[in-house]
Amino acid sequence: MHTNMWYIWTLLICSPSIVYSQTMQPPHECSAVCEYTHWALDADCKNRNLTSIPGQCSQVVTFDLRHNHIRILPVGAFEEFVNLRYLDIEMMELETITPGAFQDNINLVHIYIQINQLTVIRSFTFKGVPNLKQLFLNSNKIKVLDPGAFEGIPKLETLFLSDNDISEISSDLFRNLTKLRYLYLENNHISDIPEGTFTGLTNLRHLSLAGNDLVHIPSGLFDDLKHLRALKLSYNHIISINPLPDLPRLNHIDLFNNQLTSVSNLTDFLKAPRRRRRSNGTKKFTELFLAKNPLNCDCDIEPLRIWLQVHREEIRNHHRANATCASPAELSDVSLCNQQTPFCTLHTSTQLSTDHPDTKALTRAASPLIHISDEAESTLMPITIVVVSISSVVLVTLLILTVYMKCRNGRIPYQKHNTKGSDDDYKQANITENPMNKHAKYSGM
Numbered sequence: 001m002h003t004n005m006w007y008i009w010t011l012l013i014c015s016p017s018i019v020y021s022q023t024m025q026p027p028h029e030c031s032a033v034c035e036y037t038h039w040a041l042d043a044d045c046k047n048r049n050l051t052s053i054p055g056q057c058s059q060v061v062t063f064d065l066r067h068n069h070i071r072i073l074p075v076g077a078f079e080e081f082v083n084l085r086y087l088d089i090e091m092m093e094l095e096t097i098t099p100g101a102f103q104d105n106i107n108l109v110h111i112y113i114q115i116n117q118l119t120v121i122r123s124f125t126f127k128g129v130p131n132l133k134q135l136f137l138n139s140n141k142i143k144v145l146d147p148g149a150f151e152g153i154p155k156l157e158t159l160f161l162s163d164n165d166i167s168e169i170s171s172d173l174f175r176n177l178t179k180l181r182y183l184y185l186e187n188n189h190i191s192d193i194p195e196g197t198f199t200g201l202t203n204l205r206h207l208s209l210a211g212n213d214l215v216h217i218p219s220g221l222f223d224d225l226k227h228l229r230a231l232k233l234s235y236n237h238i239i240s241i242n243p244l245p246d247l248p249r250l251n252h253i254d255l256f257n258n259q260l261t262s263v264s265n266l267t268d269f270l271k272a273p274r275r276r277r278r279s280n281g282t283k284k285f286t287e288l289f290l291a292k293n294p295l296n297c298d299c300d301i302e303p304l305r306i307w308l309q310v311h312r313e314e315i316r317n318h319h320r321a322n323a324t325c326a327s328p329a330e331l332s333d334v335s336l337c338n339q340q341t342p343f344c345t346l347h348t349s350t351q352l353s354t355d356h357p358d359t360k361a362l363t364r365a366a367s368p369l370i371h372i373s374d375e376a377e378s379t380l381m382p383i384t385i386v387v388v389s390i391s392s393v394v395l396v397t398l399l400i401l402t403v404y405m406k407c408r409n410g411r412i413p414y415q416k417h418n419t420k421g422s423d424d425d426y427k428q429a430n431i432t433e434n435p436m437n438k439h440a441k442y443s444g445m
């Protein structure tokens with residue numbers, strides 16, 4: 001009974017509006033050009049050969065204009081579109097966005113402009129869009145980003161600039177984008193990032209500079225990025241990277257396919273304790289991808305080798321982490337994961353030989369791997385010969401002198417034995433001195 005009453009009441013209240021919406025409301029004009037969903041204020045205008053923006057759809061919240069032929073967006077192109085929140089203008093052969101094209105679109109939060117023909121982003125292009133959070137400008141032909149190109153959009157969180165022709169960025173391009181979380185600059189031609197480019201981006205989580213022409217990563221560049229989690233630098237020509245600042249959340253550095261020979265400046269990253277627990281309590285693998293770098297497997301690489309040994313299991317799923325040696329020649333293509341003994345026996349033997357008999361065995365086992373490059377050996381040979389000859393002459397002279405002196409005192413047999421011993425000592429001293437020289441030379445390279 002009760003439910004029936006409710007049903008009738010609801011019907012009585014709602015019927016006028018149902019009748020109104022079905023008979024009185026004229027079909028929305030936007031329906032004439034696009035697929036228009038009245039209740040969602042959503043216009044799907046994709047793939048309609050449009051050459052201008054259909055003004056009939058000005059009430060929309062979600063506006064899909066993909067795959068049309070609109071080449072220029074003039075000032076106030078979307079002036080009437082006061083509700084606009086999502087604007088998709090991908091694949092429109094768009095060449096020019098006049099600064100102010102989106103002015104008064106105060107509710108606009110997402111703009112998708114990827115896959116167009118844009119070459120320049122002028123200053124204040126996005127002025128009047130104060131709530132913009134996502135901006136996709138990837139896969140255009142952008143060469144020039146004027147200073148202040150992103151001024152007026154302080155709430156921006158995601159900026160895609162990948163797959164363009166960008167070779168230069170000014171140091172204040174991203175200034176004031178303090179809410180930025182994701183910045184993608186991959187596949188451009190950036191060879192230099194000026195100091196201060198990322199200053200103030202304290203909320204940045206992901207930064208990708210992969211696929212550029214970077215050679216050096218200067219110091220101080222990432223100092224402000226306290227929330228950075230992932231830093232992608234793969235497919236560049238990086239030969240040097242300065243020690244990274246303390247970034248407690250950073251757990252992914254991708255340096256795959258670069259020109260690094262030494263990674264000693266990343267030792268702190270490997271050692272730093274960081275938040276690595278997942279919600280289910282398992283440890284998160286701190287990812288450092290260094291495969292395809294011409295690494296020089298000397299003593300300096302030891303922290304990386306140990307770290308890779310510890311994470312062998314995880315590395316099975318991350319081929320980019322499976323770093324290999326390029327030099328010395330004997331170790332060429334040896335995977336650091338497969339290398340269970342230190343590369344650096346010379347160093348460890350002097351350091352560990354007194355510790356435990358096992359370390360001696362370990363060093364012996366590893367010794368065939370320790371071959372210093374021919375060049376180092378050949379430059380060392382003449383020096384060794386000279387040193388040995390001079391010391392031999394001095395020693396022999398001393399020997400003759402002592403024997404002569406002792407002879408005169410009549411205590412020859414004892415002294416003879418003793419001098420033999422000192423000759424052995426000399427030989428031993430020479431052996432230990434030699435590798436130390438090599439080592440000093442080697443680690444200095």
Ligand SMILES: *[C@@H]1O[C@H](CO)[C@@H](O)[C@H](O)[C@H]1NC(C)=O
Nearest residue numbers: 045046047048049050068069
């Ligand atoms: C767009 O134009 C092309 C030729 O210019 C035509 O083949 C195609 O049918 C048109 N599409 C629409 C949706 O009108």
Ligand SMILES: *[C@@H]1O[C@H](CO)[C@@H](O)[C@H](O)[C@H]1NC(C)=O
Nearest residue numbers: 148150151152172173175176
């Ligand atoms: C950053 O914001 C300040 C203050 O609002 C402004 O003066 C400056 O021009 C802005 N700089 C850039 C590059 O957007």
Ligand SMILES: *[C@@H]1O[C@H](CO)[C@@H](O)[C@H](O)[C@H]1NC(C)=O
Nearest residue numbers: 239240241242243262263265
């Ligand atoms: C390590 O950092 C120093 C500066 O702190 C720099 O001079 C050097 O080139 C860096 N080495 C590598 C291999 O990146």
Ligand SMILES: *[C@@H]1O[C@H](CO)[C@@H](O)[C@H](O)[C@H]1NC(C)=O
Nearest residue numbers: 277278279280281282283284
């Ligand atoms: C914990 O979660 C991660 C993904 O977040 C998953 O890969 C892993 O297998 C999970 N481990 C367990 C023990 O459930």
Ligand SMILES: *[C@@H]1O[C@H](CO)[C@@H](O)[C@H](O)[C@H]1NC(C)=O
Nearest residue numbers: 312315316322333335337338
């Ligand atoms: C790393 O690569 C080498 C070959 O270069 C392979 O033998 C080894 O199994 C790989 N290690 C892991 C942990 O995947």
